[in-house]
Amino acid sequence: MRKRTGFTWHFSCRFLPRFIANWARSIPTNRMTNHPSQGATMMNRVGFGTLLMCTLLIGCQPLDTKQYKEVNLNDQFTYSENHRSTPAEYHPDQWVIAIASIVSANESFSAYDELIQYIGLKLGQPTRAVYTKDYSEVYTLFKEHKVDAAFICSGLYIIGKKHQLMELLTVPVVNGAPTYQAYIIVPRTSSIQQFEELDQKTFAFTDRLSLTGCFYPLYGHQQPLTFWKKVIFTGNHDASIELVNRGIIDGASVDGLVFEDIARNDPSRVQNIRILEKSEPFGIPPVVVHPNVGKTNKRLLQQVFLQMDHDSTGQNILRKIHIDHFQLPDETLYETLESMVPDSIIP
Structure with a gap:
């Protein structure tokens, strides 16, 4: 794995306007x-x-305009469209960490901005943001190893695991449990x-x-x-x-x-x-890493998450993103999903 000197955070934003009846x-x-x-x-x-x-x-x-950010639905950019730099300007020594949003664009920006800064500060490395339009693009970025880690949904993890593209790094605990429904x-x-x-x-x-x-x-x-x-x-x-x-x-x-x-x-x-x-309860959406991430780098990133609840800044951020704390991964949490997600699915 190439040496990483910076963290790039990747948001999967789903922009959606309000609808009229019927x-x-x-x-x-x-x-x-x-x-x-x-x-x-x-x-x-x-x-x-x-x-x-x-x-x-x-x-x-x-409508309550505070709840949403109005955007043009034509403004959906891919990873490559947000990286128009020439090969000489591209920085392969930076980490790319994806945050696949499951809520709204407004929620993503407000909830994770401090988390991005916190991770970068703890690792002593700069951060920047890039965007994708859906989970399929996150999968593609892993396939091409343009991302090294990500916050993703449990369904995408099962697919990535089956294709040997993703490994568990850590899982959040919410309301006292590492599961959701x-x-x-x-x-x-x-x-x-x-x-x-x-x-x-x-x-x-x-x-x-x-x-x-x-x-x-x-x-x-x-x-x-x-x-x-x-x-x-x-x-x-x-x-x-x-x-x-x-x-x-x-x-x-x-x-x-x-x-x-x-x-x-x-x-x-x-x-x-x-x-x-x-x-039934399923394993909660985890933080995953690309299998090519070295053990040392993986352990360093993992420790940042595991220790977030040990300091006041981390605790404050966890409250804002509605997570109690992070814990070591447990593959058994996701065993029931293996049979639910068909092998035939191609992202």
Whole structure:
């Protein structure tokens, strides 16, 4: 492994505007597919123009502008587009650490900015930020070894592990446990009482490589995308929660930690939602490293995370990102996911 003298943090931001009621009905049912990857393509091709229209029209509705950052959905940049430097300007001696956001762009920037600075300070190395659009791009960066470590979802970890691209570094403990759950949510006034009643309803996924936002409802319940009448891929959990809270769609599968955090800090954003189902506990989204990272470098980075709760600055940052502390990895936490995530999935 090349010597690393700096840390580069990589955010996977999912920018999503607010929606107008019933926009999901604009997605043709004859474009449905049994494959999440093709489903995401369907969403991009069919629903993208609708989303842009919604961005323009939604201004007529009263919203809490503090909760969101408005962006143009065309402004989605890849890693290479954000690295336009020539080979002479590229710095291969810098670490690249990815933070794959599962919430909103606003949440990502505000919650992790101090964490970035803290890690760099502890390691005595500078930091900078780059961006990607989804989990698939994070996977590609690992495949090309353009990142050395990352905060990712558990579903992506299973895929990366199967392809020998990712190893556990450490896992966060939240609310006293290194586990989390998928929540299947529906509007509070919905007559749906069990998962099977979502048949031929409108449903929101987050990212096609997300455990709680895609794999659980598809593979945990062994249902094809055609089980639903219409599906959309929102890109983040809080967007899916927003759609259900507004009664725009019939249901969604989201990260339970994100849901509970929103419920605790802004109850109005979930006041019209009922939790239909909670999954079994899964291993929490971990911090992973590329297998080519040397043992010494891996241990140094690991120790920074493990000791964050030992000083006041680290404790303050952990509170802001809603993590109790980090602990050593335990592969058994993710064993149940091995069978849920198909080997055939190609990011």
